[in-house]
Amino acid sequence: MDNKIKLRNAGLRPTKQRIIIADILLNGFNRHFTAENLQNEISISGNKMSIATVYNCLKKFKNAGLIKQVESYTDTAIFDTNNISHHHFLNEETGELIDINNNEINLVKLPDIPKGFINSGVDVIIKLKKNN
Amino acid sequence: MDNKIKLRNAGLRPTKQRIIIADILLNGFNRHFTAENLQNEISISGNKMSIATVYNCLKKFKNAGLIKQVESYTDTAIFDTNNISHHHFLNEETGELIDINNNEINLVKLPDIPKGFINSGVDVIIKLKKNN
DNA sequence: TTTTTACTTTAAAATGGTTCTAAACTACTT
DNA sequence: AAGTAGTTTAGAACCATTTTAAAGTAAAAA
Incomplete structure (x- = not known):
């Protein structure tokens, strides 16, 4: 679980929830996703997380430079693991x-x-x- | 008022409301604006229009190619009169x-x-x- | 350790931009 | 003048996102 270290290096306290998200997002494969997409993947991985936490974490990850938010022509925010x-x-x-x-x-x-x-x-x- | 003709040429029925908006938007000066911006300008011009109508008209103007919707990193749609x-x-x-x-x-x-x-x-x- | 402190998570409510509903209205056609 | 198809409207609904406030947890201090 060196995602714990990755989070710490990014200045983020490695909480249970952030580690779950890091395990999903920071695995070397790039993807675009919405907050809802991510919440679904969290469910599939056998976990459960409030949508508020998903948004909180995405904001923190973004400010820490772990992910990016990209332009969108729709009304849903799209994130990108490709930095x-x-x-x-x-x-x-x-x-x-x-x-x-x-x-x-x-x-x-x-x-x-x-x-x-x-x-x-x-x-x-x-x-x-x-x-x- | 040749905006009446401009609307007809674009395939739009020239209603009172659409003419008010055309008079504001299609005057040769380019600008970026939101639906709310436009509603304010309509008020300033001495008219009054429901926000639903503002949105309806913007959608029609956009599909008719009179204006464009541009990318936005915020959660508010931005339109552009520069075609x-x-x-x-x-x-x-x-x-x-x-x-x-x-x-x-x-x-x-x-x-x-x-x-x-x-x-x-x-x-x-x-x-x-x-x-x- | 234990205690303290600051940060985090959560469900639920609130917010804000946009769309829908359905009734009244109006431009155009016949 | 009458019919009809498209338009406007207030208000409700919708949906992504943020806020609230209370309970929980990680890290620091004692």
Whole structure:
């Protein structure tokens, strides 16, 4: 269970609930998910967690940099276990996201950043429509 | 009032309410706004409209291609009167969006589009953080 | 250890944006 | 002028998320 250590290193107290979530999310496989998706996976793993706790944990994990929240065109927050900078295809009909590796996109020209700000990340979203 | 004609050309019955909204939105100045923003502007213009109607009209305007809905990292839908393909700066602290003209960004390499789909638009979002 | 303290979890209520309902209304057609 | 199909509305419903406040737990102090 070195997820206990991972949590501690991230500055999070390793509670029973956070360890359950870390065991599900931080296993090396990347995925996109909603709070409800995660609660279902927790149930499947034989555990039970209040939705408030799921949201609390997701916020903590996100602020600690263990997961990211990604853009969404729907009204449900989508999280991503892939912390490496990358981009997304968006299926406009379903809202589903598919990862695009950074090296598959080349942005050669960027606009001047407004005064007083710095660029804190660039997201490219390629919207997809069914080809009929 | 050629907004009446604009609405008809877009396939929308030009009701009193839709004309009020068209007069506010389709005046050549581009802006980002929420449903609530728009309802406030309607009040300021001396009119009164139910929030349900505001939402109904925004949906119709959007499907007719008169306005766009843009990505949002907050839980409130943001609309844009700028129909020309363009990108955005996102102020991460406030959620505010600033337009970026298409010619200020140059994407020279794009990934292969998944089979069965076509590219229906690319959004680039440059996130901004205060520079301290 | 035991005690203390600060943080965490929880069910349930509250919140806030958005959509639905169903009745009244209005633009357009006949 | 009458019919009909689409539209507006207030209010209820919905649903994702956050808050509340009380009970529980991990870590620190004694």
